[in-house]
Amino acid sequence: MYKRMLAVFISTVIIMTVCSFRVMYLTGGSDIQAADYRSGYRLEISRGRGTIYDCNLSPITNDSIEYVAIVPPTPQAVMEITEQLDGETAQSVLERLRSGNPVTTVVSSGFLSESCTVIKTFKRYSSTQPAAHIIGYINSDGSGTSGIEKAYDDILSRPSALTATYRTDANGNILSGSEPEIDYSGYNLSAGVVLTIDKGLQLAAEAAASRYLDAGAVVVLDISTGKIRAMCSLPKFDQYNVAESLEDESSPLINRALLNYNVGSVYKLVVAAAALEQGVSPDTTFSCSGSYMVGDKEFHCLGEHGTINMETALEVSCNIYFIQLAQSFLPQSILSISRSAGFERSFYLCDGISSDSGLLPSLETLRTQPAALANLSFGQGELMLTPLHMAGFISAIASGGYYREPVLIEGLVDDSGSLYDVSEQQAPAKILSDSAAGILKEYMINTVESGTGTAAKPESGGAGGKTATAETGWIKDGREVYQTWFTGFFPADDPQYAVVVLAEDGASGSRTSAPVFKLIADYVISRG
Numbered sequence: 001m002y003k004r005m006l007a008v009f010i011s012t013v014i015i016m017t018v019c020s021f022r023v024m025y026l027t028g029g030s031d032i033q034a035a036d037y038r039s040g041y042r043l044e045i046s047r048g049r050g051t052i053y054d055c056n057l058s059p060i061t062n063d064s065i066e067y068v069a070i071v072p073p074t075p076q077a078v079m080e081i082t083e084q085l086d087g088e089t090a091q092s093v094l095e096r097l098r099s100g101n102p103v104t105t106v107v108s109s110g111f112l113s114e115s116c117t118v119i120k121t122f123k124r125y126s127s128t129q130p131a132a133h134i135i136g137y138i139n140s141d142g143s144g145t146s147g148i149e150k151a152y153d154d155i156l157s158r159p160s161a162l163t164a165t166y167r168t169d170a171n172g173n174i175l176s177g178s179e180p181e182i183d184y185s186g187y188n189l190s191a192g193v194v195l196t197i198d199k200g201l202q203l204a205a206e207a208a209a210s211r212y213l214d215a216g217a218v219v220v221l222d223i224s225t226g227k228i229r230a231m232c233s234l235p236k237f238d239q240y241n242v243a244e245s246l247e248d249e250s251s252p253l254i255n256r257a258l259l260n261y262n263v264g265s266v267y268k269l270v271v272a273a274a275a276l277e278q279g280v281s282p283d284t285t286f287s288c289s290g291s292y293m294v295g296d297k298e299f300h301c302l303g304e305h306g307t308i309n310m311e312t313a314l315e316v317s318c319n320i321y322f323i324q325l326a327q328s329f330l331p332q333s334i335l336s337i338s339r340s341a342g343f344e345r346s347f348y349l350c351d352g353i354s355s356d357s358g359l360l361p362s363l364e365t366l367r368t369q370p371a372a373l374a375n376l377s378f379g380q381g382e383l384m385l386t387p388l389h390m391a392g393f394i395s396a397i398a399s400g401g402y403y404r405e406p407v408l409i410e411g412l413v414d415d416s417g418s419l420y421d422v423s424e425q426q427a428p429a430k431i432l433s434d435s436a437a438g439i440l441k442e443y444m445i446n447t448v449e450s451g452t453g454t455a456a457k458p459e460s461g462g463a464g465g466k467t468a469t470a471e472t473g474w475i476k477d478g479r480e481v482y483q484t485w486f487t488g489f490f491p492a493d494d495p496q497y498a499v500v501v502l503a504e505d506g507a508s509g510s511r512t513s514a515p516v517f518k519l520i521a522d523y524v525i526s527r528g
Helices: 002-026 031-039 075-084 087-097 147-151 199-212 242-246 264-277 310-316 319-326 332-340 363-368 370-377 387-398 434-450 509-527
Strands: 041-047 051-053 064-071 103-107 117-123 161-166 181-183 192-195 216-222 228-234 286-288 291-294 297-300 306-308 348-350 409-413 464-476 479-490 497-504
Touching (some): 087 103, 117 161, 264 332, 264 509, 286 319, 291 370, 306 310, 310 319, 363 370, 387 434
Parallel strands (some): 051 192
Antiparallel strands (some): 216 497, 291 297, 479 497
16 A cells, blocks of 8 residues: 555656646757757667677676666656665656656666666676676776776777667657667677686686685686686675775785785795706705704794605605705806796786786895895795796796796777787797706696695696795784695696686695685686
């Protein structure tokens, strides 16, 4: 009874409002309505924005449907729409109907009406929007504010409107019973940007990361090209409610894949590579008793590993072995390989999207401060790198020593949906010898098979990898915060992808980060 009374009341208000505007039109009208008369009354239903695609030209944006109802200022339409909308939205529709002209509002897919025309439109972002940190977001005016949305705003913001036109009388009033003529000709969202991201792999990486990480990042590189097939960051954010994220202490708007972190034991791969390139035999042994003195500073290991060689040291991630290994050759070799892998540079992916520059100690520091060299040997001290930096180096190991800088942009798409301005294939740089890369690849496979990385082993195909649990020096709730890593490649025999998983405040690389790698590898292998 209450709803019926409310509907009658609202209908009465609308009728009176419409009548009053009719009188206004008949007694003179307005310049605006006169302008409308010359071409009928034109209503914009939806203003589109160019599409962001994945590497297979599958839409990443404009990939979900939204239903929009055109509501004419009639009692029947008002009754139908107010029964379907929440109070606040219904009130907004009523206020706008006071103009005496049709208005639009978003409705559910099941909305049925005899008086309103319902149109399917594209929604910019989906409820499970992939690659949000790469895509970025737009402001209330529809302009790109961050990410790809901002970098390619000139292409994505080209006018693209879906409109409805009503026939009008001599005074510019919509003719009674006039049905709108829907014009789709200007609603072409084909033009846009193509990313190197693989949408399916991106969604799989996000799902895997969300299962094990509260905050962190995942990067997946195509080893043969350097193209970024997935890059995700946690926590996620809502592109329709950015203001909420700005106030969130967990900083969900930051793309953690491009942020510097303490590296830890994954850097042992760099030290091992430098030793091999300097002619140090992989059979070289050192003894680990659980601790080791460098000057007046004592360094510790996770256990007492006894006398071990390089292969075993990587499998069990022995700090003491690598401290002694780094002292056995000139430290400039470590810095040289690090720089050839871009560790001191920022990776420019496109306008407005670039990584932090990695941080390395100076050669002078390593030469004059033995403790600094000891810290660097197992990835601690001044060293800071992004997940993207580490992914590039792992890719070099897996590809036989060839380094390719990460790439995010594939090309552009025109209004006909054709790809153009395709990014040129980059020439790889040989940063490791075949021998060194082959030895490290074998040792990484052994680490997954029987070392600290067993939790990363896929269901089939095998993999190679390295774990890390990096000290930060930060104290939270009376305990130290660790950054935990897993870096690896798969399949083992013919590597196709390099993957880096970084967890902020993780338990350990083997328990927190390695399982994420496994889920991603299983997805790709199952997909064939």
